[in-house]
Every structure is written in C-alpha cells, then in structure tokens.
Amino acid sequence: MSTHALIDDIVRTFKAEGRIVIVGASLTGLRAAEALRDEGFTGSLTIIGDEAHEPYDRPPLSKQVLKGWVPAGNTKLPRLRAVDADWRLGVAATGLDRDNREVLLANGEKVPYDRLLIATGVRSRAWFNPEEATLDGLYTLRTSEDAAKIQEAFRARPKRVLIVGAGFIGSEMASVCRDLGLDVTVAERSSAPLVGPLGGVIGDIAAKMQRDAGVDLRTGVAVEALKGDADGHVRQAQLSDGTLLDVDVVVASLGSVRNIEWLEGAELASGFWGVACDAGCRAFDVNGVVTDNIFVAGDVARAPHVLYEYQFMAIEHVDAAVLGARTAAHNMVNLEKGRRPHLPLPQFWSGQFGVNIKGVGVCSFGDEIVFTQGSVEDLRFAAAFGKNGRIVGALTFNHGKWLEYYARLIEQSAPFPPPPPGYDQPTNAEVMSARFGDPRAPTGIPDVVLTGHDPTSRGAEFRARAR
Ligand SMILES: Cc1cc2nc3c(=O)[nH]c(=O)nc-3n(C[C@H](O)[C@H](O)[C@H](O)COP(=O)(O)OP(=O)(O)OC[C@H]3O[C@@H](n4cnc5c(N)ncnc54)[C@H](O)[C@@H]3O)c2cc1C
Structure with a gap:
C-alpha cells in the first residue's frame, strides 16, 4: 500500500471507528451525538447524563412553563435524527481516569473511551447559607424539576414572591409573576437589573420597565438572611438596608x-471558569497544553475568541451550545487538516415585560454604548456597544429584525459608532459610557501558580487566594 493510501485508510478509520463517550445529556450532548452520526461516525457512542430525563429545552422553563402554559415535562428537545447511542441516564460521572481512558460513574462502573466530549453545562448557584437553603418555599431554576416546583408555588398564589438577583432569568421570572398578577419584589445587589451582561445604561431602562410593570424593585441591596416559620417555610427576608x-x-x-467537580484530579484546565479549550473545542490540560482526545462544548466550555482579543469566553446561550456541539463533533472525527474553529457570534434573546430583547456579540466586552435606531421611551430601539473604536455587540428591544445588520458589522469589526442605518434614527445618538461593573474588584477565586524550577519539570497548580 502506498503512503497516501495508508494515510487515507487511517483518516477513514479515525472518522468512523472507535469509542466516543459524551458526558452531559442535554442540548450540547444531544446535538453533538447527532452531528457525530451525520459526520459518518459508526463506532460505539455512549451518552452519560445525571438527569433521568431525555434532553430537554431550558429557555421555556423561565417563560412559558412558569406562566403555566406548558407542563415542565413537556419541553423535550426535538431529535434531528436517530443517534444509535447507549444512553446512560440518571447516573453521574464522578471521575475521569485519563491514564486508562475511562469515565468513572457514580454506580461504580467504568466506561472506556477513545475520544471524550465534556458537555456537563452549569447549575444554579445554591443559596449561600446551607441552613436557610433547606427552607420550604426557597427555589432555584435550572432543571425541569425546579420549574415544576416553582410553577406549583406560583399557582398557589403566594402573597409575595421575592426574586434575588435581576439577571436575565431573574428578570424573566419577575415578569411572569406580574403576568400572573402576583406581587413580586426583586432584590438586586447592583444599581439596576441586567447590569452584568448589558451595563448600567440599559440597566436603567430595564429598571423602569420593571417598576412600570408593578415590580417592587430594590437595587443596591443584598438579601442577607431568610427566616422561616415553625414549619420550616420561608416567611421573611432580611435586606442589607435593614428592611425585613x-x-x-x-x-x-x-x-x-x-459542573467540573467530576474532573478533579484529571489535570485538565478546569475550574470555576469551566473547562478551557482551544477554538477547535480541544480541552487544555492544567498546563495549558492542548489534548488530542478530550473535547468540550456548551455552557461548560471556555474558549478564545478572535473577535474579542482572543480572550477566553464562556457563552451560556443556546446558539453557541448547538454550534459548539457540531464543531466539537466534526473535530472529534477529523484529523488536524480537516478541523475547523468554533467561532460563534453569540446571539441571545429574552422576553420580559412585553418586550422582546435580542442581542448579538458580547455587549459586556464593550465600554461605550450608542443608541442607533428607534426610541427608548417607546421601548423599541437598537443600541451598539463599542470598544477601542470597534463595534463589539448590539442589542435590540422590540426591534429584532435589525439584529442581522449589526451582526454583520460586528463580524467585520466595523468602526464604532456604527454608520447610521438609514432611517428611524434616535433623537440622541451620543456615545456614552455603557457603565459596566469595575473589573478590578477583587474576587475570592483561587490563583494559579507555576511550580518547579527546571524548565522541563515546570507545571501549574491551583492555590487558594491569600487573604
Ligand atoms: C431557565 C433558563 C432559561 C434560559 N433561557 C435562555 C434563552 O432565552 N436563550 C438562550 O440562548 N439560552 C437560554 N438559557 C441557556 C441555555 O439553556 C443553555 O445555554 C443550554 O442549556 C446549554 O446546554 P448544555 O448542554 O451545554 O448545558 P446544560 O443544559 O446545563 O446540560 C448539561 C447536562 O449535563 C448534566 N451533568 C452535569 N454534571 C454531570 C455529571 N458529572 N455527569 C453526568 N451528567 C452531568 C447536567 O445535569 C445537564 O443535564 C436558559 C437557561 C435556563 C436554565
């Protein structure tokens, strides 16, 4: 056999054969499995998921499900094709043995792999006080079980709902409460809702929207404690401004x-940021060296993005998860020359208080904002975010049909402020500070340090941050 024929044979075998294991049986896991079969992978495929359900869609959980329009169990993801996989649902992966190429399961089983996809996503941050966390009436929202419980709690017509945190999901839940005619207080530590992803200028608009809809919005306050009654049901919340x-x-x-705890000891670049990988979805090891047989995609992944100064970004949105799944699957069954990058232009959407919010790019990467179309007063506008004279993100309120226009500008790193799009121009097109939080604020995250003096024995290690 000639060398060329031999190489072709290796490439063909690599594409079709072997054992692929996917950990995480949700959107990313499912779409990656489908893409692997589309790519021609005919080997064994195992999908491990700690939830007992088949993959389901999470966005409706904070919208249609809480409104009571859709039962929580009815948001299953459509199957785009048959995947012929061994589904191991209801069992968590608890460890990764890279020496023996095995995933360890909570039931003691070991699942061997040749190539692995990490798609374990994220979970809701738990209430910070473990004793209070056991109170009845206190919820978080990530899973369909969570949504079912909150749906039931709302249906019981509580006297007052408290939402702690006014990000997208918190704001959507507040909106649902008002749609259901429930009294709701939102407590937000920063100056307004949505400041983290969209900055203070948009935050002020979001705050007005909430108050106009009858939300009792309290900003600049933290909830310091929850108090229960004799039956262990939450009854009061203590705010940092002294209010009870x-x-x-x-x-x-x-x-x-x-969700990275199961990777402890596997010496991958995993931590509070997720699992770091290259733009081809290949996971980095703890030293920042790329692995060849471990891939990562979806909410748990953090990869460098060319449009954003090659900064490592975790993009927790549906579109990025689907594209990442497909790119990872493609690269898992192709050798170096056939591989392609995962370069999503992040897109997100939200529905709240009767407003359809859509965004593209990474707004929080910018430091300036300009309204480019429409009217803020009418809650029908487009705004662009810029950094160093380039457009990096755009946002629309009830103006989504223009999103593509801005997406093209962002892809081309077009100048900021962007050229006026022709008509419907706002009365005030002044460039302003977008008012994001101060990135220099200290955090409690661990430091990564280099150990070893000899250049050949140097390695990275995590250490708790010195106080
Ligand atoms: C309420 C809500 C509303 C949202 N709304 C929007 C929206 O409007 N627009 C938008 O773009 N995005 C939205 N999102 C985000 C979107 O749902 C996520 O981007 C998407 O679910 C990511 O998919 P994933 O498969 O990467 O992660 P996940 O969906 O988090 O799935 C990861 C899976 O892995 C499992 N897992 C974790 N650890 C282990 C382990 N050790 N072993 C086995 N299995 C494990 C998890 O239980 C989970 O089933 C919303 C999310 C939520 C929760």
Missing part, C-alpha cells in the same frame, strides 16, 4: 456554577 420583607416564595437567581 414578608415573603412566602423566594427564588434565588444568583447565576451559575460550572
């Missing part, structure tokens, strides 16, 4: 925590 609120349902919407 009477509440009977509390939903903590405090952001997400990446």
